[in-house]
Amino acid sequence: MSFRGRGAIEMVEQVYAPAATDEAWLRGLGEAAARVLGTGLPVEASIHTPRPGDPFRTRARVFTTDDDALVAMYLELYDQPQRSADDSHLVAERFQNRCRTASEWMRDNNLPLSLMRTAGAKIREAYGVADSLNLQGCDPSGESILLSIMLPEETSLHPRTRTALLRVAAHLGAAARLRRALAEADVTLADTAAIMAGAEAVIDASGNVIEASGPAKSPRARERLRGAALAIDKARGRLARERPEEAIELWQGLVAGRWSIIEVTDTDARRYWVAQRNDPTIAEDRRLTRREGQVVGMAALGLSDEMVAYSLGLAETTVRTHLRRGMKKLGMSQRTELIALHAALVG
Numbered sequence: 001m002s003f004r005g006r007g008a009i010e011m012v013e014q015v016y017a018p019a020a021t022d023e024a025w026l027r028g029l030g031e032a033a034a035r036v037l038g039t040g041l042p043v044e045a046s047i048h049t050p051r052p053g054d055p056f057r058t059r060a061r062v063f064t065t066d067d068d069a070l071v072a073m074y075l076e077l078y079d080q081p082q083r084s085a086d087d088s089h090l091v092a093e094r095f096q097n098r099c100r101t102a103s104e105w106m107r108d109n110n111l112p113l114s115l116m117r118t119a120g121a122k123i124r125e126a127y128g129v130a131d132s133l134n135l136q137g138c139d140p141s142g143e144s145i146l147l148s149i150m151l152p153e154e155t156s157l158h159p160r161t162r163t164a165l166l167r168v169a170a171h172l173g174a175a176a177r178l179r180r181a182l183a184e185a186d187v188t189l190a191d192t193a194a195i196m197a198g199a200e201a202v203i204d205a206s207g208n209v210i211e212a213s214g215p216a217k218s219p220r221a222r223e224r225l226r227g228a229a230l231a232i233d234k235a236r237g238r239l240a241r242e243r244p245e246e247a248i249e250l251w252q253g254l255v256a257g258r259w260s261i262i263e264v265t266d267t268d269a270r271r272y273w274v275a276q277r278n279d280p281t282i283a284e285d286r287r288l289t290r291r292e293g294q295v296v297g298m299a300a301l302g303l304s305d306e307m308v309a310y311s312l313g314l315a316e317t318t319v320r321t322h323l324r325r326g327m328k329k330l331g332m333s334q335r336t337e338l339i340a341l342h343a344a345l346v347g
Contacts, residue, residue, distance in 0.1 A: 007036035008164040018190035026062040032261040096302030129332035137172025140297040172195040199274035229273035253311040292326035300342035
């Protein structure tokens with residue numbers, strides 16, 4: 001498996017690409033992942049809403065191949081090792097952002113690799129599939145987006161590759177949430193006029209906030225939105241080629257825990273950035289402030305403080321403060337308690 005420098009940015013660009021249906025969106029994600037990782041093998045892209053007794057409940061699934069025999073063999077291979085794990089454990093995992101290969105998952109769960117090798121002997125011989133990279137982005141609502149990328153050999157990820165792909169996973173969850181909200185309003189990301197009309201801020205190509213409403217009107221918000229739009233522009237340029245880790249770090253999941261920044265082009269081919277409200281829906285708890293609820297809810301997806309900060313577009317020190325206060329109010333001292341509670345509530 002190769003991971004070209006600009007790969008993470010290419011994948012995030014595809015995450016926010018307009019697509020009329022979930023299946024079209026998933027196919028675009030799968031094709032981008034295959035291209036970026038250079039495996040030469042198909043990718044499964046799927047949307048899941050896990051529940052006890054059905055941890056892999058699937059709402060939509062696409063494979064980047066029309067080979068039905070390969071698909072059937074791959075699904076069988078995917079299913080067999082999971083049967084050795086506890087159902088409640090699998091459900092909890094399906095509510096967490098993840099980036100690891102199947103062979104890493106086997107080792108992490110103290111399962112013998114021989115189990116996977118035996119189950120995968122036929123597909124390895126017929127198609128050269130020996131492992132898979134599973135990249136999962138989740139939303140606190142209980143929905144998860146999974147990219148399962150077939151690999152030609154058993155693979156352990158380089159830490160920097162894993163970090164970059166986990167940032168992609170944060171965008172998968174944010175984009176899925178945004179797509180759901182727009183669909184409820186009968187709008188897609190391709191509907192430029194409707195997107196601009198519904199945005200809380202519009203920023204021109206030079207970074208000037210030309211329209212703002214609601215919370216986006218404050219000078220502080222306008223400055224943060226302007227900075228975020230310029231940062232994304234920078235991340236997509238030379239920086240992505242020359243310093244890719246810095247580039248993907250610039251393109252954060254949200255701005256101030258509220259806005260996704262989306263690029264649109266009007267009928268005169270003028271380019272704009274729009275700030276679309278997209279804060280995660282968190283189960284209300286009167287003991288927590290709104291920000292504490294956001295931070296606790298994202299931490300319950302198994303994210304580190306650094307990744308919660310990246311996902312929400314907040315300072316890491318802010319995340320640590322709100323997480324500490326929120327967990328104290330909830331009477332919890334361990335992150336594992338948050339993860340278990342979230343899986344129980346959503347599942």
